[in-house]
Amino acid sequence: MCGIVGLVGSSDAAREAFLGLTTLQHRGQDAAGILSYDSDGFHRVKNLGLVESVFTRDNMQSLAGSIALGHARYSTIGKGDLIDVQPFVISYPYGIGMVHNGNIVNVSELAQDLKIRARRHLLTHSDTEVVLNLFAEGMAKATGEEVREQFFETVCSAVSDIFKRVNGSYSIITVIADQGLVAFRDPYGIRPLVWGKRTEPSGKIAHCLASESVALNFLGYEIVRDIAPGEVIFIDQDGRVQTRVLDARPPRHCMFEWVYFASPESEIDETPVYGTRIQLGRSLGKLLKKQIEEKKIEADIIVPVPETSRIAAIALAEELGIPYREVLIKNRYIKRTFILDSQEKRQKAVNLKLSPVRSEIEGKRVILVDDSIVRGTTSKKIIELVRNAGASKVFFVSTCPPIQHPCYYGIDFPEESELIASGRTEGEVRDALGADEVVYQNVEGLKESIAAARRVAHPSSRMKGENPCTACLDGCYPTDVASAGNRFAADRKADRRK
Numbered sequence: 001m002c003g004i005v006g007l008v009g010s011s012d013a014a015r016e017a018f019l020g021l022t023t024l025q026h027r028g029q030d031a032a033g034i035l036s037y038d039s040d041g042f043h044r045v046k047n048l049g050l051v052e053s054v055f056t057r058d059n060m061q062s063l064a065g066s067i068a069l070g071h072a073r074y075s076t077i078g079k080g081d082l083i084d085v086q087p088f089v090i091s092y093p094y095g096i097g098m099v100h101n102g103n104i105v106n107v108s109e110l111a112q113d114l115k116i117r118a119r120r121h122l123l124t125h126s127d128t129e130v131v132l133n134l135f136a137e138g139m140a141k142a143t144g145e146e147v148r149e150q151f152f153e154t155v156c157s158a159v160s161d162i163f164k165r166v167n168g169s170y171s172i173i174t175v176i177a178d179q180g181l182v183a184f185r186d187p188y189g190i191r192p193l194v195w196g197k198r199t200e201p202s203g204k205i206a207h208c209l210a211s212e213s214v215a216l217n218f219l220g221y222e223i224v225r226d227i228a229p230g231e232v233i234f235i236d237q238d239g240r241v242q243t244r245v246l247d248a249r250p251p252r253h254c255m256f257e258w259v260y261f262a263s264p265e266s267e268i269d270e271t272p273v274y275g276t277r278i279q280l281g282r283s284l285g286k287l288l289k290k291q292i293e294e295k296k297i298e299a300d301i302i303v304p305v306p307e308t309s310r311i312a313a314i315a316l317a318e319e320l321g322i323p324y325r326e327v328l329i330k331n332r333y334i335k336r337t338f339i340l341d342s343q344e345k346r347q348k349a350v351n352l353k354l355s356p357v358r359s360e361i362e363g364k365r366v367i368l369v370d371d372s373i374v375r376g377t378t379s380k381k382i383i384e385l386v387r388n389a390g391a392s393k394v395f396f397v398s399t400c401p402p403i404q405h406p407c408y409y410g411i412d413f414p415e416e417s418e419l420i421a422s423g424r425t426e427g428e429v430r431d432a433l434g435a436d437e438v439v440y441q442n443v444e445g446l447k448e449s450i451a452a453a454r455r456v457a458h459p460s461s462r463m464k465g466e467n468p469c470t471a472c473l474d475g476c477y478p479t480d481v482a483s484a485g486n487r488f489a490a491d492r493k494a495d496r497r498k
């Protein structure tokens with residue numbers, strides 16, 4: 001998972017890319033980069049670390065031009081080396097820069113094909129470089145005057161080839177030197193991509209594309225719409241726009257964006273993240289009411305595990321009529337635990353991240369609310385923390401249903417053996433976590449929460465999104481992942497050997 005942003009027509013494109021990336025920092029904290037373009041060519045700054053540590057007043061001055069791309073990286077492929085940090089650039093044809101959010105399932109076979117058939121040597125471990133080479137191949141097919149006349153047709157042909165060959169999740173923004181900005185979203189629209197525009201003081205229209213609407217709102221762009229699954233958009237340097245849906249399939253947006261990943265201020269595919277989390281809390285409340293008798297869940301306070309679960313916990317407290325208390329205090333200087341790239345780092349971060357308010361917890365029966373239980377590392381530690389603070393009972397509830405299968409589309413839970421819910425009943429998860437009870441959201445409740453949030457925010461929405469990707473819950477993957485299993489297992493073994 002990563003955060004991406006692209007701008008064209010802005011008088012301060014690189015600075016806006018920087019500000020946009022700060023609003024998307026939650027999507028990736030390993031590294032960041034910005035690429036800009038002007039008549040002197042491409043300018044690029046990238047490094048490991050948070051956005052605010054990568055960019056300085058000095059290095060930002062080199063990023064001239066009215067067109068820019070930005071990327072905040074979360075490493076799932078590659079080992080977090082500087083060489084894998086985006087944006088990437090290729091010199092032929094035109095000069096093309098690219099940023100990508102997602103994960104390519106068949107990257108190994110595509111890389112092999114590029115090497116043998118096209119004799120292209122890849123320089124990084126990144127799947128984005130593979131897509132960039134394929135896109136460059138497609139763009140190189142048309143030459144001469146034909147290009148100028150039919151540039152958009154060439155773009156469509158190159159992107160169509162990608163849609164046919166590249167299996168996985170990909171929201172991509174590219175800069176093409178002296179032409180403009182091209183962006184596209186995979187045919188299932190697994191990862192988000194939203195488009196906005198703004199009238200500049202000169203009267204020209206500036207355009208911005210970003211992973212989430214929070215970036216557009218922050219930068220003062222009016223939301224035009226989400227890029228549709230299988231759609232390509234070309235915006236030239238004068239702000240003229242051409243779009244086409246090249247491969248429309250039933251959308252399978254990632255449910256985990258609403259549950260955990262996206263910022264609460266964002267709307268993804270016309271569905272507010274905040275509203276969805278409220279609905280998730282209500283839905284969980286209804287489930288819990290049914291189970292209160294059966295599982296003897298009597299509680300004095302409802303406590304969110306900060307930060308993501310707060311919104312759902314408020315709605316749950318309202319639904320159950322139990323006081324809501326924020327008594328796990330977060331040290332804001334520790335990175336999000338789930339996103340950290342090793343088990344060891346995650347374990348240490350949990351210890352440092354939360355402190356309980358003992359005076360409010362002692363002797364109380366506590367319902368702890370979290371957005372999800374992935375490996376169980378964090379949940380187990382937090383239950384222990386709350387018990388040590390004097391809670392007489394600790395019930396653990398998850399706004400997401402049990403995560404039982406790997407994700408091949410960019411979220412870091414690749415092996416079933418690492419997932420606490422895989423092959424375990426709710427009771428077994430409870431025992432493994434050391435809770436008095438564990439209650440999960442169900443898949444129907446999750447889907448209905450997403451649909452209800454959309455209905456509330458956009459009653460006349462025609463967006464089709466009733467069937468989000470829930471593959472990590474039910475194993476029904478939108479694309480063929482047969483080849484991915486072996487590759488991910490091999491990657492993980494290699495990681496463990498390090």
Ligand code: SF4
Nearest residue numbers: 254407409469471472
């Ligand atoms: S498998 Fe799960 S985390 Fe991965 S894209 Fe699908 S819903 Fe999202």
